[in-house]
Structure formats: structure tokens, C-alpha cells
Amino acid sequence: MRTEGVRGAHRRPAKGRPPRAKDAVTCPYCFALFGRDRIAYRCLGRAGRGVGCDPVLDMELAAYQGGQAGAMLPPVFTGRGARASCPDCGRESGRRVCPECHHELAPAYCDTPGRIVALVGAKNAGKSTYIAVLLHELRNRVGTELGTSLVACDDRTIDRYKRDFARPLFDQQRLLPTTPSAVTAPREPLVYLLTRRVKGRFGSRTEALTLVLFDTAGEDLRSRDVRDLHLRYLEAADAIVFLADPLELVAGGAESEPLDVLARVTEPLRQRHGLDVKDRLRTPIAVALTKIDELELPASSALQRSRVRSGSLDADDREAVDAHVRALLDTWGAGDLDRYLEQHYAEYGLFGVSALGGAPRGDEVAPGGVRPYRVEDPLLWLLHRFGMLDG
Ligand SMILES: Nc1nc2c(ncn2[C@@H]2O[C@H](COP(=O)(O)OP(=O)(O)OP(=O)(O)O)[C@@H](O)[C@H]2O)c(=O)[nH]1
Ligand SMILES: [Mg+2]
Ligand SMILES: [Zn+2]
Ligand SMILES: [Zn+2]
DSSP: OOOOSSTTTTSSOOBSSOOOOTTEEEOTTTOOEEEGGGOEEEOOTTTTTSOSOOOEEOHHHHHHTTSOSOOEEOOEEOOOSSOEEOTTTOOEEOOEEOTTTOOBOOHHHHHSOOEEEEEEEOTTSSHHHHHHHHHHHHHTHHHHHHTEEEEESSHHHHHHIIIIIIIIIIISOBOOOOOOOTTTSOOOOEEEEEEEEEEETTEEEEEEEEEEEOOOOGGGGGSHHHHHHHHHHHHHOSEEEEEEOHHHHHHHGGGOHHHHHHHHHHHHHHHHTTOOTTOOBOSOEEEEEOOGGGSOOOTTOTTTSOOOOOSSOOHHHHHHHHHHHHHHHHHTTOHHHHHHHHHHBSSEEEEEOBSSSSOOBTTBOOTTOOOOBSTTHHHHHHHHHTTSSOO
16 A cells, blocks of 8 residues: 555544544643643732732742742632633733643643644754754745744743754854753753644634644653653654654664664553554654755655645655655665554655755855755645645
């Protein structure tokens, strides 16, 4: 069965995470799942007007932040609607927070909580670079083409993206440093909401994807603690983007690092979902070879063609790229990766991307600058898959 554009889409349904109820929200920070009516509020405190509650130690937030001090904030209370009155001071607040971890939830996220997209890959797979470039592209060229808008869900995300990703890579044209292990640095995702107006039969509506990007250090997927958080993350995910360095696949064949890491996340995920041997995970997974600028590909290769910027998913192109990557894997003796995916995932797509567009020189990007190539492809596929983009 290798003829379908979206493989496996028409087969019997897979098990795993059931589709989320319409009024259910997943916290993109702690991944708790709760009804929309359980979203809590934080009192505005004395800010501005002088009436309001005093700050108290927020145990839930402190626990989420890993026991860091500084979680002295006005109290959290329950209520309904976009704004609610604090039961203690009477002041009205529209600052909404997760009922479990008390992290603030952006208004846009409360209005249209999107499907969660998670990103993983082995050490040195190109994750940090991909995150930096993908977000930049969504902000600019790709965002314009698709008519999507991208908003950061919290101020920390904005600051960290600028400091750790955009400034070094785009302003200074330098490669990003190896991501420090979570054992030393706290673990916090970058959270973005990607929204798009979609025309339907009864007028148009806004649909959203939530990009929850943990820039994991590849080595951390080997440590048990971090893997636990990651499993919760992957379990909450409605889609997974898995990055693999093709040079590892060329060198390693069947015993390659990418397959090893994929198995390390897939096996426990299957257990958590309580799958039988025959069942497959229903979470769609986009598997992308990174750094394809380093591969010597024939001029006729589908990966050498530029995608037609049509603002929709080109099914022929999708099929050609999928088939081409599959053929490459076979050539490298890495067909196991493909077979593993086939066996464990009801729906997967194969991609080839290049975030930099050319081999770096030393610790700087190539003299022509960052020239991304097909980085948005996995996302276009997922957008289409979730009914947010025409095919
Ligand atoms: N040629 C080429 N090299 C790339 C590209 N993206 C990343 N690289 C190279 O791969 C190296 C690792 O990239 P990172 O983005 O730091 O990889 P990572 O997965 O975040 O690595 P860890 O944080 O160590 O797990 C970079 O320093 C580059 O040398 C690309 O698009 N093309
Ligand atoms: Mg990294
Ligand atoms: Zn109050
Ligand atoms: Zn939470």
C-alpha cells in the first residue's frame, strides 16, 4: 500500500489519544487537560489602582518552575467568562491561568486553543536551527503566502526567541550553540499560536495550531527524568515533527541514532496509550531529513524543485517528496526507519528540509546568509491534515 498521498489515511482507525472534546483545553506548559470552564484567573493585585490582593506564594507555579523562588503573585481564583471578579478584593481580572500549574494563558489561546504540535530529534539533528528558521519564515514569507498569523503566547517566549535564536542566527550570522542539557537549565517551551481564517460552508472561522517547542538537548532524550516530561509533552501532542540528520542515516544505516531516538520516544508513548501489539499510534508524525543542502541529489530530484507557492498543499509534490525520501532511505540502508514508522504510526509523512540552505563555514552561516529551503513543508502537511489548508 504505497500509493496513497497521505499514507494510511483511509485505513481502519488507529488507537491512541481520542480526538479532543470541543471545549477541552490542554495547557501548553504543563499539558494538563481540562474543560474550558475550568480556566482560572489571577487577581490583578495592587497594580495601577491600589486596591487588590497582596501577593502570596504560588505553590503550583513554583512547582511548575521547578521550585524556583519568586512565585510571589496575587492569588488565583475560579470564575466564568473572559473576565471575573476576585472573591477577595472584588477587582475584575481578565488575566487567565491554567488551573493546574497557574501559568498565564494568552487570551488568544483561551479563545482558540490550537492542536498541539511537538518537535523532537536526536542530538545535533538540527532542532535549534530549525526552530529559529521556521519561526522566522512563518513570521515573514510563509506567513504572507498562507495568510497565517503567528503570536507568541507569553513574554518569555518573545524574549528567548530573540536572545537565543534570532539574534545569533540572523543578526550575527552565527551558528547556534549546542543546547544545554535540561539537567542544568530549566525546561520551558516556546509557545506560539498559528492561526488562519478558514472558509467553510457556513462562513469563515479561525483555526489554530499551537506550536509548543521545547528546544531539547538531544542527549536529554537519553535521561529518564527529562524523558518523562517529554512523554507528557508527546502524549498531549496532536502531531509530532521528528527531525533526523541524514548524514547520521548515511553513516549508520539500520543502527542509526535517529531510529534509536525514534524508538525511545515511540515505545513509551505506545505504553502510555495502552496500545496492543497490532495497534498503531494515531498521532500524525512528520519525519524530516534536515540539512539536505549537504546531500548530492540529482537535478531531477523532487527535493531540488522549489515548491510552487500556491498557498495550499500540492498533493503531487507531497507524494513525490515522500517517495523520494523513502528511496533515499533505502539507498542508505536506512529503510528500517520507514518500516518502523509504517508499523507504529497510522499516518506519517517523509520530508526533506534545509534550514540554513548551505553548509556553514566554521561557526558562521554560509556567506550568502540563511537561505531556508522547504522548512515549512511538514507544517503545510499538518495544516492540511487538520483542515486548515486546502489541498
Ligand atoms: N548544512 C547544514 N547544516 C546544518 C543545518 N542545520 C543545522 N546544521 C548543522 O548542524 C549543527 C547542529 O544544529 P543544531 O540546530 O544546533 O542541532 P540541535 O539538534 O539543536 O543540537 P543539540 O542542541 O546539540 O541537540 C549546526 O551547528 C550546523 O553545523 C542546515 O540546514 N544545513
Ligand atoms: Mg539544540
Ligand atoms: Zn483580589
Ligand atoms: Zn498548566
